[in-house]
Amino acid sequence: MSVTSSRSSPVPLPRHRGCPFDPPEEYAGLREEGRATPLAFPDGKAGWLLTRYEDVQALLADERFSADRRRASSPVRSLPIREDDSRRVGSFLGMDPPEHTRYRRLLARWFTVRRIRGLLPDIEEIVTSRLDAMERGGPPADLVAAFARPVPSLVICQLLGVPYEDRADFQRWTFTLFGIDREEAELFAARDALWEYMRELVAAKRRRPDDALLSGLVHGADTAADADAPLTDDELTGVGLLLLVAGHETTANMLGLGTYALLSHPGQAALVRERPELADHAVEELLRYLTIAQFGTIRTAREDVGIAGVRVRAGETVVGSLAAANRDPSHFTGPDDLDVTRDAGQHLAFGHGMHQCLGQHLARMEMRTAFPALLRRFPALRLAVPPDQVPLRDDMLVYGVHRLPVTWDR
Amino acid sequence: MRVRVDRDRCRGAGRCVLAAPEVFDQSEDDGLVVVVDDRPPPALHERARLAARLCPNGVIATVDSATLDEDGRGTG
Ligand code: HEM
Ligand code: SF4
Numbered sequence: 001m002s003v004t005s006s007r008s009s010p011v012p013l014p015r016h017r018g019c020p021f022d023p024p025e026e027y028a029g030l031r032e033e034g035r036a037t038p039l040a041f042p043d044g045k046a047g048w049l050l051t052r053y054e055d056v057q058a059l060l061a062d063e064r065f066s067a068d069r070r071r072a073s074s075p076v077r078s079l080p081i082r083e084d085d086s087r088r089v090g091s092f093l094g095m096d097p098p099e100h101t102r103y104r105r106l107l108a109r110w111f112t113v114r115r116i117r118g119l120l121p122d123i124e125e126i127v128t129s130r131l132d133a134m135e136r137g138g139p140p141a142d143l144v145a146a147f148a149r150p151v152p153s154l155v156i157c158q159l160l161g162v163p164y165e166d167r168a169d170f171q172r173w174t175f176t177l178f179g180i181d182r183e184e185a186e187l188f189a190a191r192d193a194l195w196e197y198m199r200e201l202v203a204a205k206r207r208r209p210d211d212a213l214l215s216g217l218v219h220g221a222d223t224a225a226d227a228d229a230p231l232t233d234d235e236l237t238g239v240g241l242l243l244l245v246a247g248h249e250t251t252a253n254m255l256g257l258g259t260y261a262l263l264s265h266p267g268q269a270a271l272v273r274e275r276p277e278l279a280d281h282a283v284e285e286l287l288r289y290l291t292i293a294q295f296g297t298i299r300t301a302r303e304d305v306g307i308a309g310v311r312v313r314a315g316e317t318v319v320g321s322l323a324a325a326n327r328d329p330s331h332f333t334g335p336d337d338l339d340v341t342r343d344a345g346q347h348l349a350f351g352h353g354m355h356q357c358l359g360q361h362l363a364r365m366e367m368r369t370a371f372p373a374l375l376r377r378f379p380a381l382r383l384a385v386p387p388d389q390v391p392l393r394d395d396m397l398v399y400g401v402h403r404l405p406v407t408w409d410r
Numbered sequence: 411m412r413v414r415v416d417r418d419r420c421r422g423a424g425r426c427v428l429a430a431p432e433v434f435d436q437s438e439d440d441g442l443v444v445v446v447d448d449r450p451p452p453a454l455h456e457r458a459r460l461a462a463r464l465c466p467n468g469v470i471a472t473v474d475s476a477t478l479d480e481d482g483r484g485t486g
Contacts, residue, residue, distance in 0.1 A: 061468065101421075108422025108441025113431075345464065356423045356466040 010040035013049065013075040013295065013319065020392055020401075021261050021290060022336065023323040027051055031324055035308040039319060041073035047317035048310065049075075051324035053331040053348070055308040056297075059320040060352035062307065065299035067355055069094040072300045073317040076180045078397060079187045087195050090231075090238015093246075093355060100354065103239065106220070106231065107358060110159075110213050116361040119159065123369050126154045131377045140384045143404040147374065148255035149248075152366055156247030159362070160240065161212025162201065170197060174245045178397045198240045202233050214240050243359075250292065251363045253393065253400025255370055258286045260390060260404055261338060262375070263383055268340050273375040279368045282340035286367070288347035289338045291323040294399040297351055322348045378408040411455050412473045413448045420469045429461040430454060434470075443469060 014024035030037045031051040039049040050056050059065060069081040070088075081088060088094070092103035109115070134146040141147075153171070157164040176182065176190035205215040217236055231239065262269040272282045297320045301312045312318055325348050327335040332344070350357035357363070375381065383390070384405040391402040413433060422441035426434035432454055435444045450458050455472070462470040 061466075104421050105440055105442070109437070109439060110441070111424070112422065112436040112438075112441045113424040113427040114436065114438075352466045354421050354467060356421070358423075361424055361428075 008038060010038040010046045012040050012042075015076075015394065017392070017394060020387075020390070021257075021264070021338070023291070023294070023321070023327060027321065027324040027327070031328060036310040036312075039075065039317075041075060041317065042077050043073050045073045045317070047073060047319065048308075048312060050308050050318060050320045051328075052308070053325040053328035056320035056322065056325040056348060057352050058307060059299060059318060060297060060348075060355070062305070062353075063097075064302055064305045065318065066096050066302050067094055067100070067299055068096055069298065071315065072298050074298065075319050076295050076397070077182070078180055079177060079191060080184065086234075087191065087238070090235045090240075091242050092239070093242060097354070103235075104354070104358070106217065107239070110216070111358050111361060113361050116365050119155070119362070120365060120369070122158060123151075123155055123366055124373075126151055126158075127369050127373050130154075131373060135377065138407070139410065140405060140407040143259055143406045144252070144256045144401060145403070147370070148259065148404070149252045151255065151370055152251035152363075153248055155251075155362070155366055156244065159213055160243055160247070161205065161210050161214045162240075162244060166197070170194060170244060171248065173197075174248050177245060178249050180395055180397060194241050194245070195237060198244065199233070199237045202236045202240060206233075213243070246359060247362070249396075249398045250359070251366050253292045253398050254286065254290065254363065254367055256404050257290050257292065257400040258367070258371060259374065259381075259406075260383075260401055261286065261290060262371070263381065263406070264387070265338050268338055269375055271340050272371055273379065276372060278340055279372055280364075281343060282371065283364055283367045284344040284347060285338065285340050285342055286371075287349035288326045288332070288344040290399070291326045291347075291349050292399045293322050293349065293351070294394075295319070295397060296321040296323065297355075322351065378406075380409045381406055382408070411450060411452075411458065411475060413445055413450060413458055414471045414473070415443050415445055415469050416471075417442055417469070419467045421467055423466050425464040425466065426461040426470060429464050430457040433458050434461060 014026035016024055018025050035052055035055055037049040039047050041047060050059055070083055081094060092100050130147050130150050134141050153167055154164055173190040173194045176186060202218060205218045209215045209219050217231060262272060271278055298317060300317050301314050303314050305312045329335050350360045384407040390404060393400040393402055420442040422436060424436055426443055427436055433447050433450050435446050437444050458472050462472050
């Protein structure tokens with residue numbers, strides 16, 4: 001391995017997109033030029049950017065790197081994670097073992113392939129009823145408001161046991177929390193509002209148990225794993241908050257942006273509409289092609305580590321770009337083509353290693369139900385505005401479209 | 411072929427169950443991997459290997475019978 005001792009001057013994370021479906025153009029050049037790019041963070045520190053598939057995968061599998069965000073620099077301005085923040089508990093996305101292991105083990109049984117398959121009838125019913133409502137109300141329609149946002153929201157609310165009637169509040173707070181370059185005070189206010197909402201909900205589940213996930217965790221000393229160390233109400237609040245926001249801001253954006261991508265590639269849309277057996281491949285390919293976790297994964301080195309041909313110093317932050325890795329030509333043939341017939345199953349859109357997405361099967365199940373059903377219900381679905389008027393979420397942690405005006409034939 | 415898993419490393423991502431449901435399942439109790447067939451028939455070997463590749467935590471090892479010693483332990 002060649003170890004670079006002097007680095008060229010660090011660059012900020014590329015953010016400008018030429019095409020709405022492609023990652024910023026700079027990534028291709030960076031991936032060609034060198035394996036690790038010196039990165040300049042908004043906090044003034046320097047670290048590294050990895051863009052090749054094998055390097056990003058190696059980063060996420062390497063336990064010498066920590067996911068604890070208290071020590072990390074962030075490549076974009078978002079909610080700062082402070083050392084003394086008492087409301088960090090339960091947010092295991094930013095924790096290392098053994099803390100992370102404890103949470104993940106308490107939750108894994110709620111997200112197994114079998115359990116999520118059991119939700120299929122509910123998901124189908126939700127999709128059908130949203131399509132009915134969209135058909136009654138249009139054309140035209142904003143696909144995000146009519147379909148892409150409500151479907152995952154209804155599903156996660158039902159799974160967790162969160163009242164869907166409260167959505168106006170928690171969707172607004174979540175939206176703020178996922179914005180970048182916002183005022184710190186605004187971010188903390190949104191987080192605290194979500195926190196207090198969830199804390200109250202946990203208390204309500206203590207008083208009145210039900211069959212859903214939150215209540216199950218609250219009352220959950222029924223298995224060996226839970227009996228070890230039951231979660232406190234603060235921990236339950238943090239877990240509930242993470243699941244609620246993760247369940248909202250992710251699949252919704254895949255549905256919105258995925259529909260936009262399919263409408264822009266009519267041949268691919270026709271395949272999804274007419275060949276149900278392609279649904280699984282299509283979902284994986286859309287996940288790969290669009291990689292909505294647009295600013296990648298963030299890790300810090302616990303010790304000096306050699307990776308991707310450089311020596312990362314202890315404490316330095318490394319950004320693994322999932323979007324760049326998923327377009328790496330040494331791993332995917334014709335990576336910049338959307339091809340729903342390919343087997344893209346090894347993409348990194350859900351991450352890799354111990355933090356690989358807990359909700360991935362739920363997201364898959366929602367998408368494989370929603371895309372074909374939407375395209376079959378409205379075979380002539382098309383954009384109702386010129387493409388350059390679709391507002392893109394390049395100002396959010398999770399990429400997608402803010403709105404997608406569509407129309408169809410009656 | 412023998413299939414082995416290191417349950418301590420498993421985080422219940424379930425990629426294995428999607429890739430080879432005849433070989434892997436997830437426990438109802440903790441969501442972690444359970445091997446349902448640790449000597450899968452040849453028709454399933456390819457998918458068992460795929461599961462090993464897809465597992466994000468390197469939990470799964472598939473050892474071809476040719477490289478097994480008498481105790482069934484891999485030599486490679
Ligand atoms: C298409 C939709 C989704 C995408 C693209 C996605 C993407 C990701 C990614 C990339 C990570 C890893 C982050 C890292 O390593 O730093 C992750 C983790 C996570 N996701 Fe998702 N996700 C999606 C849907 C969901 C849903 C529906 C849920 C809800 C239940 C969810 C819950 C989580 C949780 C709890 C984690 C943290 C896991 C851990 O730290 O062990 N995700 N997701
Ligand atoms: S894919 Fe790996 S981590 Fe996921 S359940 Fe199977 S063995 Fe466990």
